[in-house]
Amino acid sequence: MRKSPRILALAFASVLSTFVSGCGDELADTEAPVDSTRAALACSTRITYGDRWIRPSGHTSQYDIASDLVTWNGTCVNEGTNSYAVLSNGWKPYFTGNNACVLALDTDCAGATACATRITYAASWLKPSGHTAQYDDAGGRVFWDRGCTNEGSNSYAVLSNGWKPYFSGSGACGMSFRYTGCGGLYQNPVVNADCADPGVIHDGTRYVAACTSGGAANAFALRTSTDLVTWTSAGHIFPSASKPTWATGDFWAPEIHKVGTRFIAYFTARHSDGKLSIGAATSASALGPFTDRGQPLVHDTGMGMIDATFFQDTAGVPYLVWKADGNAVGQATPIYGQQLAADGLSLVGTRRTLMSNNLAWEGGVVEAPWVVARGGYYYLFYSGNSYANSTYAVGVARATSPLGPYTKLGNPILKTGGGWVGPGHNSVVTGPGGDTYMVYHAWNSAHTARVMLVDQMTWPNGWPAVPSAPSAGSRPMP
Incomplete structure (x- = not known):
């Protein structure tokens, strides 16, 4: 039998x-x-x-x-x-x-x-x-x-x-x-807890992730990993007693980058005048303790400024890229770029508009930039449409100069699927095996938390792709 x-x-x-x-x-x-x-x-x-x-x-x-x-x-x-x-x-x-x-x-x-x-x-x-x-x-x-x-x-x-x-x-x-x-x-998710807007880097020893914390007592939870899959809690960028004095709440979209010999955390928080603004804090370690510069790095009394990211061009010149929060006031949402001083703590030169929401799938929003230099191009990853539902997706544009002009690929390279809703606000990192990976958030099935996912990227025909993603089944380790 x-x-x-x-x-x-x-x-x-x-x-x-x-x-x-x-x-x-x-x-x-x-x-x-x-x-x-x-x-x-x-x-x-x-x-x-x-x-x-x-x-x-x-x-x-x-x-x-x-x-x-x-x-x-x-x-x-x-x-x-x-x-x-x-x-x-x-x-x-x-x-x-x-x-x-x-x-x-x-x-x-x-x-x-x-x-x-x-x-x-x-x-x-x-x-x-x-x-x-x-x-x-x-x-x-x-x-x-x-x-x-x-x-x-x-x-x-x-x-x-x-x-x-x-x-x-x-x-x-x-x-x-x-x-x-x-x-x-x-198998995704790699962080099965609320971890929206994950900013992920490799600090030379391990991967470090920071996530949006909103109005939590401690701002920006930190996690570390050696393989992009198993993550361990590692404190916060700002424990409750060390939050920036100019900020009243809404701690969003943190990223930690190495600038020179130290690390800088770029982040969004609400200024005491009510406007969302971009701050910066420094540390000798990617895990802190971080010291805020004492005032916003980017502040506009007419409109919120959010979602900052940092990158260096192939000559080592630093830049800041961020989004104007126009959708909150019924306006367009341009993504800006501007050169930074060598220390990463002040803007120099002229601000440029790198893109705005002009494709149907983007709806009223382009946001969450991340820039990668590769093969003679600068690739600007961004998210479009409403973070709250299935319209949210990841797009990409490229340019031969760090401040553009940028040309969009067109259709999104990552969108709702595999049981995951509204994937977006990504980082791009090199995995332990040398392949490129996208780290991003998506809503869980109960739509109660934006959890953290990781999927491998490819580069066919000079453009990035995230094949068969968001993934739900087993994948080989990064």
Whole structure:
């Protein structure tokens, strides 16, 4: 009689309890004592399962650690409405759905490789002429959002690297993914708490994130991470006793940047005259303590000024870019740019208008700028439309000079999808593996908090893209 996935999963769990990692860690799903006389394992493999894994009862983690080198050929076998993989050590993890196997294998054994992806196609795949294998291998991280587009009597999927496999039949797309040497898997959100407008940098040691705090007693919560996925609380830019004396509340959109030998936190707060203004505070460390400059850096008695970001051009000249809060008073919302003094604490030169809201999808707002220099261009990322609903999205423009003129790509590169609503106000950082990542917020399913998400970026045809994002399923670690 064929055993059910449930019975097999339980049997699978019982086998796992005999293994420990090469570092001596016990498996998360067992309390069995370790034999202290047992020789240390020569090497081990960490097996991380995708989000559709049918987790054995009592197994609390999303991974297992096995002794020795464990491999998988990428084949995913369908059984009823589920599917399973057979690993080289005989383990047989099950997944919900057909062709749903996603596994990451990371080993310290001989034979370990750089990050690579194997995509194994379902039997419905329309194999290209001369292609003898049922799979393709690709360097780096390749993923799919499980979208399937019908075209005539066939269907196709679009992978993150631009590949477009076709399948026989409507809605027939099916692929499994094996990641080796990529560091495991993660799933959004990476911060499952209110963390709107995340400003993220790498301070030379770790990633540091600061988020909008509004009217909270302590302003701008700080978090740190070494991998962009696991974040640890690290205090605040302004604990309650050290808030700027000129500010009365509405602490929004903080970013910390290294300027010279110190760090400067640029932020928005409401001035005592009622106008939103941009402040700046300095510290020897990205984690503070920060000392406010004593007055706003950008203040206009006629209109609020918000959402400041800092960047340096390729010659090292510093600039500040920010948004005029025109939508609050029924006016346009230009994004301005202006050169900063070398110390980053005063504006010099002439203010320029870099863009305004002139595309239909932007509605009445462009805001939340972030600038990246790459390949001879300055890329200005921004968010448009209403932060409160599904119209909010991320767009991009580029220029060959830091203060423009900027040309917009047109359509947004990130918008509502994957169960996430209103993604926006992003940072762009280089991940631990060298790829580019977008860190941004989106509303959770209950629409009670803007949580923090991370997704990989690509750069096809000289423009940035965030393929298959916002992501909901498992992705290879940054």
